[in-house]
Each structure stands twice: as structure tokens, then as C-alpha cells.
Amino acid sequence: MRIATYNINGIKARLPRLIEWLSETQPDVACLQEIKTSDETFPVKDIEDAGYGVIWHGQKGFNGVAILARGETPVEVRRGLDGEPEDEHSRYIEADVKGVRVASIYLPNGNPQPGPKFDYKLRWMKRLRDRAQQIWAEEVPAILAGDYNVIPRDKDVYSVKAMADDALMQPESRAAYRRILGDGWTDAILSKHPAGGVWTFWDYQMNAWPRDAGFRIDHLLLSPAAADRLIDAQVDKDFRGREKASDHAPTWVELAG
DNA sequence: ATGCCATATCACATATGA
Numbered sequence: 001m002r003i004a005t006y007n008i009n010g011i012k013a014r015l016p017r018l019i020e021w022l023s024e025t026q027p028d029v030a031c032l033q034e035i036k037t038s039d040e041t042f043p044v045k046d047i048e049d050a051g052y053g054v055i056w057h058g059q060k061g062f063n064g065v066a067i068l069a070r071g072e073t074p075v076e077v078r079r080g081l082d083g084e085p086e087d088e089h090s091r092y093i094e095a096d097v098k099g100v101r102v103a104s105i106y107l108p109n110g111n112p113q114p115g116p117k118f119d120y121k122l123r124w125m126k127r128l129r130d131r132a133q134q135i136w137a138e139e140v141p142a143i144l145a146g147d148y149n150v151i152p153r154d155k156d157v158y159s160v161k162a163m164a165d166d167a168l169m170q171p172e173s174r175a176a177y178r179r180i181l182g183d184g185w186t187d188a189i190l191s192k193h194p195a196g197g198v199w200t201f202w203d204y205q206m207n208a209w210p211r212d213a214g215f216r217i218d219h220l221l222l223s224p225a226a227a228d229r230l231i232d233a234q235v236d237k238d239f240r241g242r243e244k245a246s247d248h249a250p251t252w253v254e255l256a257g
Numbered sequence: 258a259t260g261c262c263a264t265a266t267c268a269c270a271t272a273t274g275a
Binding site (some may be wrong): 010012013014035036060061062063068109110111149163166167168175199201204205206207208215217247 | 263264265272273
């Protein structure tokens with residue numbers, strides 16, 4: 001069973017690419033981020049016509065997450081995180097699908113730092129960890145997948161110097177990510193590619209894609225019951241090079257069974 | 258400090274992104 005995460009940077013602009021990716025790679029479950037559309041305007045019919053059931057948590061103009069499942073509709077468990085009722089960003093949706101608990105996560109970018117956006121990022125990461133601990137206590141196979149906007153290690157970025165002041169690799173961002181891993185979650189790409197040099201994002205600017213100047217910010221975190229079934233973890237890098245591509249590439253895990 | 262590119266919206270200018 002393959003479970004993927006894909007920040008598509010606008011589902012309307014990316015719809016042909018999304019349908020093509022679903023058709024070519026046939027993921028069993030796909031977590032999307034940055035759908036950038038309201039609940040009312042989500043292209044549910046196009047996705048159903050491609051053979052997928054879907055739940056989504058939209059927002060006009062930016063943010064927005066969804067979970068797709070081949071041949072069935074995910075059973076929603078919750079949308080949004082506790083701890084900050086005034087937070088109206090659509091960044092989290094969670095469902096039970098094909099025997100696995102799956103979350104689609106769009107973690108705040110946090111730039112510029114320092115500042116209120118960075119503070120929001122760190123608060124959001126604490127709220128995510130709180131939810132992850134609740135899921136952990138349920139002892140279900142679980143995958144927390146999405147755009148974490150965190151470069152975990154220096155080996156996960158093309159240039160430490162170029163990104164040194166970016167919110168994505170500040171010590172506080174890394175520490176918050178490490179605390180979640182410290183609770184026992186397995187970073188699937190890290191576990192299969194410990195040497196690093198695996199990118200999931202390439203900026204549209206500064207010729208980043210042709211230079212292969214990327215970094216790793218899209219992550220799949222596995223609970224022990226899911227990690228026990230981990231066969232492979234990869235990036236569909238090819239899709240970053242196509243016409244009208246997202247700046248992220250699809251990233252996925254293959255689980256036994 | 259800003260633009261570089263891209264997507265979006267009360268669209269020909271501005272917010273957001275990473």
C-alpha cells in the first residue's frame with residue numbers, strides 16, 4: 001500500500017498534473033496541501049472521476065488540505081488542531097482510511113523570522129505534537145504526512161549558507177520537529193535515506209530546479225505499527241520537472257499489506 | 258533590503274509563499 005503527500009500549490013492550477021499523477025502512479029492514499037481553494041469550489045468531481053474518494057478542508061486563496069483514497073472515501077476523524085480557537089487557517093485534516101490513521105499537514109512556513117509568523121509556526125508545532133501524542137495513545141497504525149516546512153538536518157538542504165536565516169532551518173524549528181521524532185515517530189525518508197541529499201522542494205526562482213538546488217521539507221512520520229510495515233520511501237522527482245509543475249514533488253511510503 | 262517565480266484574489270496591485 002502506497003501513501004503519498006503532495007503540496008500541489010493550487011489545486012485549480014494543478015488539476016491536470018494532479019490527475020496525471022494519480023493515473024500514472026496510483027497511490028492508495030494521497031495527502032494534499034496548499035489546495036488554495038474554498039470548500040465550495042473544491043473540484044470534487046474531477047477527483048472522483050479519477051477513481052478517488054476525497055475529504056478536504058479548504059480556505060479561500062491560500063492553505064487548505066485534503067485526503068484522497070483510491071476506490072473509497074476516507075472517514076474523517078477531525079479537522080484543525082486544538083489549543084488556539086482563533087486560528088482559522090486550514091492546515092490539518094485527519095481520517096481513517098484503509099486501516100491506517102492518516103493526517104494531512106500543512107505546517108506554517110514561519111518567515112520572516114523572528115516575528116509573529118515564526119511564533120505562530122512554533123505554537124502550531126506544539127499543538128501538532130499534542131495531537132500526535134493523542135494518536136500515539138490510540139496505538140493505531142498512523143502516518144502524519146505533509147509539508148512540515150522544516151529542514152531537519154544540514155544534509156537535507158542544498159546550501160546551509162543560503163538558507164541559514166530561513167525559518168525552515170532555525171534551531172527552534174528543528175528542535176520542535178525533533179521533539180516529535182523523540183516521542184517515537186519514524187521519519188520514513190530519513191530512515192531509508194540516512195545519508196541525505198534527498199529533496200522534495202525546489203524553488204521556482206533562481207534556477208533552482210535545473211541546478212538541483214532543493215531541500216527536504218515534506219515528511220511522512222510513522223507510528224510503530226506503520227513503521228514495522230515500511231518497505232520503501234521515495235520522491236516522485238520526475239513530476240517536479242514537468243510542465244506547470246508544483247514547486248514540491250510527491251513524496252511517499254510503501255507499506256506491507 | 259529587494260527581486261527573482263508562481264498562485265491566488267473584491268485582478269492590471271497586493272498577499273503569501275519558502
